[in-house]
Amino acid sequence: MMKLASSSILGFAALVFFCLLPAVVPSWVAADFGVYFVYAIFAVSLAFLWGHAGLLSLGHAVYFGIGAYAMSVVTLGMTPGLPDVQSTWIGLLAAVVLSGCTAALVGTFFFGGRRPLKGAFLGIVTLAMAVVIERLAINSPFLGGMNGLMSVPPFVLGLNGDGLEIIDTTVIYYLMLAFLLAVIVLMLHVETSRFGKSLAAVCENELRASTLGHDAARLKIRAFTLSGALAGLAGALFVVQFGFASPSLIGFALSADVLIWVALGGRNHIISAALGAIAVRFLENRLSGAIGAAWPLFLGAFFILSVILFPKGVFGEAIAWIDTFREGRRVRSRPKPPAT
Amino acid sequence: MEQIATVILDSTNAILVLMLVSLGLAIIFGLMNVINMAHGEFLMLGCYAVMELTKIGLPFFLALALSPLIVAAIGLIAEELVIRRTYHRLIDTILATWGLALVLRQAMVLIYGPGSYAVPPPNVGSIMLFGGPYPVYRLIVMGVSLGTIIGTFAFFFGTRWGLAARAVIANRDMAACLGINTRRLDRLTFAFGSGLAGLAGAAMAPMISIDPNAGLGWVVPAFLSILVGGLGTVSGPLVGAAGVGGLDSLTAAFSSPVWAQLVVFSAAILVIRVFPNGLVSRRRREA
Numbered sequence: 039m040m041k042l043a044s045s046s047i048l049g050f051a052a053l054v055f056f057c058l059l060p061a062v063v064p065s066w067v068a069a070d071f072g073v074y075f076v077y078a079i080f081a082v083s084l085a086f087l088w089g090h091a092g093l094l095s096l097g098h099a100v101y102f103g104i105g106a107y108a109m110s111v112v113t114l115g116m117t118p119g120l121p122d123v124q125s126t127w128i129g130l131l132a133a134v135v136l137s138g139c140t141a142a143l144v145g146t147f148f149f150g151g152r153r154p155l156k157g158a159f160l161g162i163v164t165l166a167m168a169v170v171i172e173r174l175a176i177n178s179p180f181l182g183g184m185n186g187l188m189s190v191p192p193f194v195l196g197l198n199g200d201g202l203e204i205i206d207t208t209v210i211y212y213l214m215l216a217f218l219l220a221v222i223v224l225m226l227h228v229e230t231s232r233f234g235k236s237l238a239a240v241c242e243n244e245l246r247a248s249t250l251g252h253d254a255a256r257l258k259i260r261a262f263t264l265s266g267a268l269a270g271l272a273g274a275l276f277v278v279q280f281g282f283a284s285p286s287l288i289g290f291a292l293s294a295d296v297l298i299w300v301a302l303g304g305r306n307h308i309i310s311a312a313l314g315a316i317a318v319r320f321l322e323n324r325l326s327g328a329i330g331a332a333w334p335l336f337l338g339a340f341f342i343l344s345v346i347l348f349p350k351g352v353f354g355e356a357i358a359w360i361d362t363f364r365e366g367r368r369v370r371s372r373p374k375p376p377a378t
Numbered sequence: 379m380e381q382i383a384t385v386i387l388d389s390t391n392a393i394l395v396l397m398l399v400s401l402g403l404a405i406i407f408g409l410m411n412v413i414n415m416a417h418g419e420f421l422m423l424g425c426y427a428v429m430e431l432t433k434i435g436l437p438f439f440l441a442l443a444l445s446p447l448i449v450a451a452i453g454l455i456a457e458e459l460v461i462r463r464t465y466h467r468l469i470d471t472i473l474a475t476w477g478l479a480l481v482l483r484q485a486m487v488l489i490y491g492p493g494s495y496a497v498p499p500p501n502v503g504s505i506m507l508f509g510g511p512y513p514v515y516r517l518i519v520m521g522v523s524l525g526t527i528i529g530t531f532a533f534f535f536g537t538r539w540g541l542a543a544r545a546v547i548a549n550r551d552m553a554a555c556l557g558i559n560t561r562r563l564d565r566l567t568f569a570f571g572s573g574l575a576g577l578a579g580a581a582m583a584p585m586i587s588i589d590p591n592a593g594l595g596w597v598v599p600a601f602l603s604i605l606v607g608g609l610g611t612v613s614g615p616l617v618g619a620a621g622v623g624g625l626d627s628l629t630a631a632f633s634s635p636v637w638a639q640l641v642v643f644s645a646a647i648l649v650i651r652v653f654p655n656g657l658v659s660r661r662r663r664e665a
Contacts, residue, residue: 094472155650155651157469158413158469159650162598162605163605166598166602166643166646167643167647169598170640170643173640290594297476301473334483335480335484338480341473341476342460345470346460346463
């Protein structure tokens with residue numbers, strides 16, 4: 039029998055839980071979860087880049103924002119020269135392609151050449167870049183400036199903005215869960231592919247990997263592109279639910295949020311990062327009503343504690359714990375060596 | 379002529395304050411290998427400290443002198459509670475101090491509310507300078523910044539403590555082997571660095587509106603300054619701050635403040651990309 043990874047066990051448990059959830063909670067709660075699943079896709083994109091490729095992006099909201107704006111521009115019929123194209127599907131495609139291409143350009147700029155940016159330097163430069171691009175969005179009249187783009191249409195099944203509109207919250211819930219599931223399956227596949235393994239080798243020891251013939255710069259640029267495209271997908275799926283794209287989706291604040299979700303959940307596994315995003319957003323929604331302005335204080339303090347006490351993240355530690363538990367049971371059940 | 383003089387004076391003011399902020403950040407980074415994302419929040423605490431001290435009736439300049447000490451004390455507590463538990467994990471210092479920044483900001487929201495406050499500027503008037511009136515307080519800010527920067531240099535290059543600190547920057551393990559108490563040095567370093575940010579905040583307090591987000595805009599320029607200037611030297615951050623602060627205020631004056639940040643950040647990113655070791659760099663072995 040194929041041995042299942044502990045993270046997959048946690049993932050399956052979560053999947054069963056989320057499949058059954060709409061049956062027991064009121065529909066407005068389900069609607070909230072539709073957005074949380076999108077945030078989870080965003081968290082997966084960062085966890086892949088940070089946990090698997092070792093590239094810390096402190097400005098990852100840039101790609102989320104580009105995806106959100108691309109989707110809004112297309113579905114609002116604002117595409118320059120193509121006002122008749124309003125298809126959700128083309129919006130999705132535009133979001134993924136545009137954010138992916140931006141990430142590819144940025145990645146080439148960061149990692150190409152003899153002395154690539156790395157570690158903390160990379161983090162600070164990506165942060166500065168997020169501030170720059172947020173400014174550009176604020177000062178762009180085409181993108182609605184400070185106000186952003188409003189009344190973005192919901193997800194429409196027809197080929198060009200006609201046909202069935204998906205507004206039923208339960209349907210949105212399962213649609214977004216399906217997207218999240220697809221993204222997680224895809225990324226798990228990527229991580230175990232040849233590309234993913236080479237990337238892990240570069241992350242572990244760049245000098246060794248490139249001496250063994252891996253093109254570190256190209257691998258890192260491809261990882262950055264893939265992560266950016268995923269973040270763009272998340273942005274596009276966010277805006278069809280939220281109906282509103284604003285410069286705050288690009289900049290500092292959301293970049294900080296996603297970093298906290300991923301670090302709290304656990305950056306070393308796709309699953310733990312996704313669960314981290316869902317858990318933090320859910321608690322934020324619930325607790326900010328109860329404790330009000332004290333919520334960010336609580337989140338900050340808990341985040342500091344988590345960095346100090348369980349650096350693998352809450353769900354990352356859970357996965358490690360399941361690992362130890364299974365390991366222990368296997369050792370106990372191992373047949374005794376025959377007496378000689 | 380008169381306008382140009384004002385622009386130059388204002389730019390000098392901005393550069394000196396940014397130098398003060400970057401210097402604190404660079405000392406913490408260089409000595410402790412800690413990336414302090416909460417540095418802007420210590421500056422913000424300096425603003426609130428001066429506000430609170432003048433409110434209880436202390437004369438402004440006494441408040442200005444005491445505020446950095448208060449902020450340094452808060453820094454000392456933060457070091458003891460949070461920072462020292464993340465040593466040797468560079469990326470985790472970013473995360474922990476990011477959380478610290480969130481906590482400090484939100485604590486101020488809870489105590490003072492999200493609204494903004496103003497500290498009345500001390501009544502020192504203005505003098506004629508290069509054919510135009512110029513507020514004396516800005517000159518005082520420049521003097522205080524310059525004095526502190528020179529004092530820091532004197533400390534680093536003229537005292538036994540400074541020698542020990544430079545030894546730790548150059549090679550931490552070797553310094554510890556030679557009997558330097560790195561733990562005590564770390565504690566003092568963090569307190570000193572946050573005190574510098576507090577001083578910058580206190581000095582800026584009468585010129586800006588004080589709110590919990592007052593420090594947010596400082597972290598990125600300060601980090602870009604030290605990366606542009608280069609790590610591993612004490613003069614690097616000053617060069618970087620001169621470049622970043624100067625370009626910022628000149629663009630703001632001759633074009634518009636809206637584009638200033640854009641131009642400066644983009645230029646800084648380019649410089650960091652082309653010179654990853656900074657403009658003022660000392661050859662160091664790859665870690």
